[in-house]
Amino acid sequence: MAACRSSFLCIALTTILIMNFSSLPSQAQLSGETFYALSCPTALTIISTNVNLAVLTDLRMAASLIRLHFHDCFVQGCDASVLLDDTPTMIGEKTSIFNVNSLRGFDVIDRIKSQLESICAGVVSCADIVAVAARDASVSVGGPTWTVNLGRRDSLTASKTLADSNLPRFTDSLQQLTDSFASKGLTQRDMVSLSGSHTVGQAHCATFRDRVNSNTSDIDPTFASNLRVGLPCPADGSGDTNLAPLDLVTPNTFDNSFFRNLRDRKGLLQSDQILFSGGATDSIVNEYVNNALTFSSDFAAAMVKMGQISPLTGAAGEIRSFCNVVN
Ligand code: HEM
Numbered sequence: 001m002a003a004c005r006s007s008f009l010c011i012a013l014t015t016i017l018i019m020n021f022s023s024l025p026s027q028a029q030l031s032g033e034t035f036y037a038l039s040c041p042t043a044l045t046i047i048s049t050n051v052n053l054a055v056l057t058d059l060r061m062a063a064s065l066i067r068l069h070f071h072d073c074f075v076q077g078c079d080a081s082v083l084l085d086d087t088p089t090m091i092g093e094k095t096s097i098f099n100v101n102s103l104r105g106f107d108v109i110d111r112i113k114s115q116l117e118s119i120c121a122g123v124v125s126c127a128d129i130v131a132v133a134a135r136d137a138s139v140s141v142g143g144p145t146w147t148v149n150l151g152r153r154d155s156l157t158a159s160k161t162l163a164d165s166n167l168p169r170f171t172d173s174l175q176q177l178t179d180s181f182a183s184k185g186l187t188q189r190d191m192v193s194l195s196g197s198h199t200v201g202q203a204h205c206a207t208f209r210d211r212v213n214s215n216t217s218d219i220d221p222t223f224a225s226n227l228r229v230g231l232p233c234p235a236d237g238s239g240d241t242n243l244a245p246l247d248l249v250t251p252n253t254f255d256n257s258f259f260r261n262l263r264d265r266k267g268l269l270q271s272d273q274i275l276f277s278g279g280a281t282d283s284i285v286n287e288y289v290n291n292a293l294t295f296s297s298d299f300a301a302a303m304v305k306m307g308q309i310s311p312l313t314g315a316a317g318e319i320r321s322f323c324n325v326v327n
Helices: 007-022 043-057 061-073 106-119 126-140 160-166 174-182 188-199 205-212 221-230 257-263 270-276 282-290 292-306
Strands: 202-204 243-245
Touching: 043 061, 043 106, 043 126, 061 106, 061 126, 061 188, 061 292, 106 126, 126 292, 174 188, 174 270, 188 257, 188 270, 188 282, 188 292, 202 205, 205 221, 205 243, 205 270, 257 270, 257 282, 270 282, 282 292
Parallel strands: none
Antiparallel strands: 202 243
């Protein structure tokens, strides 16, 4: 610590650093992408083949797999807890308000797992499958690629309560969103770039009804009225399950138009538009509007960071045989 001028100052600074880092999730211990090179050499090919097939059949699946990884990592860390079914003694994350009737991709992960178990049983964790599938999903719709660090193991538990409290809400303020990401060791810049994955995928009317029916100044009036009437997502509470693209311009392509939409007051979710609402993140949004490559590389780096939230490694957890139940 070159900045230390006295031993007292050094001790104080070290204590502050330890206190700060100990309150954040651990981000260490994963191995590189060759982790399964000897134990299951075709693992990564099997994952990418299945992801590409799934996206070919259902374009939205790319978005769903990216979101699945996010919802896994924000609750207990990237440990495949999100995949566990409820049991008589445990209420898992699938029934959290953020996941029920909304989170998708479980069948794709189960299919991959069953193929991997048939060629190298008990080797590839469900948490790693989810992480690699998210990367392959990004690539499948023209998004960036990145190296996925591997070696995550699967949790023995899941928690609806933790999912309900740890995942960000579409009604959150910018400060609440920032705090939520900070609690996972992610910066405001990480948060904005990761939110850029709303360049693909869809949302239910229930998540944007208030916004499109509110006539506030932060929404383009024609954009709002098209969603009230055309979709429809009216104020009377009907049409809860109707879907609209999170990026109305290029809904199935991973690009930076999501950020241009925000600048044009055409963000679908309140939590999207709030990233460009006169606050500290406006400059990041502008940067991504003006430079698609910066968005791409920031997104890739943030996905790597997110994928390292509190992994189970070594002897912790297990390698599940089926992703939806513990062994
Ligand atoms: C900033 C806080 C965030 C909030 C409040 C939020 C909220 C939402 C909501 C409400 C939906 C629509 C769900 C539905 O109606 O079924 C959604 C969809 C989606 N979210 Fe987020 N999200 C956030 C951050 C992220 C992050 C960090 C990622 C990925 C790294 C992500 C990826 C996605 C994707 C890809 C979809 C579309 C999924 C599909 O079509 O199946 N979101 N999000």
